[in-house]
Amino acid sequence: FKNSDVRIIDIKSAKIYVRNVIKNGKVLYVRSESDRIRFETKAMKLFYDQSYLRKIYEHFLYKQIKEDKYGRGQTDLTEALR
Numbered sequence: 222f223k224n225s226d227v228r229i230i231d232i233k234s235a236k237i238y239v240r241n242v243i244k245n246g247k248v249l250y251v252r253s254e255s256d257r258i259r260f261e262t263k264a265m266k267l268f269y270d271q272s273y274l275r276k277i278y279e280h281f282l283y284k285q286i287k288e289d290k291y292g293r294g295q296t297d298l299t300e301a302l303r
Contacts (some may be wrong), residue, residue: 232264239264 230246232239243261251257285291 240268 230238232242243264250258275293282291
């Protein structure tokens with residue numbers, strides 16, 4: 222490895238890292254190439270399917286930060302959608 226910053230991650234239990242691992246990581250061991258492809262395809266499909274929800278979440282997060290309301294109690298979603 223050129224970089225001494227090596228992390229070993231169980232991507233089945235750390236789903237938040239899956240896209241980054243697939244995009245930037247190196248496979249050290251794979252039991253079955255077809256299983257790897259199936260796993261990566263399923264993970265990327267899920268990532269892209271959820272991108273719309275992440276954009277909505279980011280929109281309201283930035284809105285709360287801009288209005289200095291972030292972290293100040295519960296926000297009613299119906300009010301946030303107005």
